[in-house]
Amino acid sequence: MHPPIRAASLRFTHLDRARWPAAVRALVALGFDAIDLPLVWRDYAHDDGSPDTARLDHDVRALLAVVRDAGARAVLRVGPSPVPDLHRLGLPDAILNDAAARSHTRRRNPRWTTDGLRMVPVPSMRSERYVEAASAWVRAACAHAGDDGVARVIVGCGDPTVLRDAPQDPDCVGLDAATADLAESEASALATFLERLATETGVDASRVVLTIPGDPLANGAAAALAPRWALGWAALHARAGVRAIWRGARLATTLPAGHHVDLRAGHAPLEAPSRATDALEVARIALAAGVRDFTLLHGCAGAGWVGAVLDDQGIARSPAARWEALLGWAHELPDGRDVHVAVPHDRAAILRARSEAVLGALPISWLSRWGFDLDDVTAAPTGALAAEDAAVAHGAPWAPVLGDAGANETTTLTAHIDPPGAALVRVVEGGGARSWVLANTGVASVNVTVGDQGRTLDAGAVAVLHEETGDA
């Protein structure tokens, strides 16, 4: 098992270059062991959309040196559209204005998505022009990805800046008999696009993460890619609730090739507001659920972001001390083999359910921010929620599994939870010990008993019990 990555992002193009070293050192001092560097195509593009390799090379070299000097590793996030707070999706105007690169609706109108208070056309992953241009960008951005200090390269579109889960999402074609086939085709297009970009990075596949926009349990491409590639996605917003946040984070621990989850400190200015206390609670739940590799967006944003850990000058804001404490707490969480009752989400079921989603073009990624699952919106539920409900009601450790991999693990391990189903459970075995991580999902206190140990959990609280050694 590789060492965990606890990264904080640095939106360096929004920050005075002279402040880069101080900002990186401040984030490392808080306990982050890696710095996530989003490389935005639009910031390094010539007028024709081709990458300005000289300037890119100059900045990336300098940043890698700064990160190395601070004793941290780097995560390169190359997109296209790597983070949520981008102007015009972070793409050059030459791409956005090129009709040959655009995606279209069923009636051949251009597809548009929000860009602050304006709209911007969505590029097509099937467009040869777009794929070639994006590949050239990724090659240029990854010129130094082979550097020893680079721990990960993250490819793909970030947290859903687009209205739909993906530009070629089957949702946007509405309901008709052909959508099942079309959904399969669209998922394949997304998977092909991401794999093409992954190969352009030129680095070993074990260091590449493919970003899945939206809910991975509703994404056929995610199911197809999970066996071969580490997947990345965004943890849910606080308004999704404890259960949905835990569920998404827990899924990450079952991916065979690894995971990378984006946590949030703050938000883009035109997104729904979130307080630092809520962001910390989301992070606590995700880490308790087993997330090992993560990036905190944004550690330092410079500008264009509300509530980063460091302010616009690279100086720690008041919640920074709480993030430091949270990272210290995360170090104490049990590390080992996760025991679970698996709830599989196979690709065919995902595609079938998506094609019968009763809300037509409403994006499932958008609904997932309120904690709605694919089963909630489809006329043909996959049944995953019912299976999860049954496991939780018995106090069993459960986790969803993407795709057909990971056959159900049978286990007799259960916790006694009163009232039943009011807490979620994770069991970790390692070093001759068994640890139980529990999270209360209700608004009332919950009594939990594991073996001869008992504990009362307040609303939203997370606790760890060790069977042999007692309460942590």
Place this chain on the structure above:
Amino acid sequence: MRDDETLFRGMDARSWARLVSLVAPGLAPLPPSRQVRDGSLAGGMLLVAHDGVRVLKALHTLRGVVPADGPWEGRATLTALAAQNDTRFAFAVKHDATERFMERVGGRCTMDDDAVTTALMMLNALRELMDEGSLDVLPTGLRSVPLPPVEVVRGAWDRILPDGHAAVLALFDGPALVSGVALRRRDGRVDAVHGVESLRAWCGPLGGDYRRDHRVIRAAVEQHLGPLAAGVFAPEETVHRLLRAEVPGVWAKAVAVRDVIVEPMPAWAAMATGVSAFRAAADESRRWALSADGWIARATRAVSELASSVDLESVLGFDPLGALGLVLRESRPRPAPPADE
């Protein structure tokens, strides 16, 4: 920062959440542990999907999937479902409505559209869907809010924030500057938006009385952003109350007694508050006149009717505070922030 990007700076999460939830209490942040789908939270929004014949699904933002089936009989069904789920905000979406919406937007959008054009184009597309019966919304008042033409909104924007000028809103909680925003318009677009961290940094320590501190804030904003077109300085609680008020003239009264400081006072605001105060006075006179007779009563009634026909709408071309108040009066109260914040 490059090209036509708007620069957002100096925004900490707490003050920004306070500002946004002042005008959109439904967006007020809550911790994950409070987001439990058991109906314990008041408010929320209901989304009903139907195919024109039957109800397909109903999702409540605070309760999850809620039971709903049976025939779709238009607005009556939506009203009944909203009442069953204790919410005043509900949307009914025909199964193909979102695709229709995206097709219309796709056919009308251009890369050159500014924010005003884009927003009105989208609102018009939604209004067309409502007219066709593909989309319905509660409360019903939202359906009748008039959509002004682009030229009217642009003209109003030119009056509110002329090019090359800045505006500031500073909100206080007791002596503390707790929330606010300063923005500047340049080359026809808002090029800089600053949060309360910037205001604090520019002003340094404040005295703790917004009736005096507004001068310091104004000078600081003018130094950093340019000449100020309008500035509003007030206790947060006062603005919260005024935004929800239905009685005419409350803003004018608040300005007159300096519960709200408007400095500088732009001409449009002076006119609107003046008319508003006059209207409030006329309403009082009318009550007296109804019990009287003769020339004075007739004259008072005529003046009162004239006053009721002019307000912010007559100055700007539309009444943004009226539409906002309609939503806010139907919304749940703003939740209290967590104790440890």
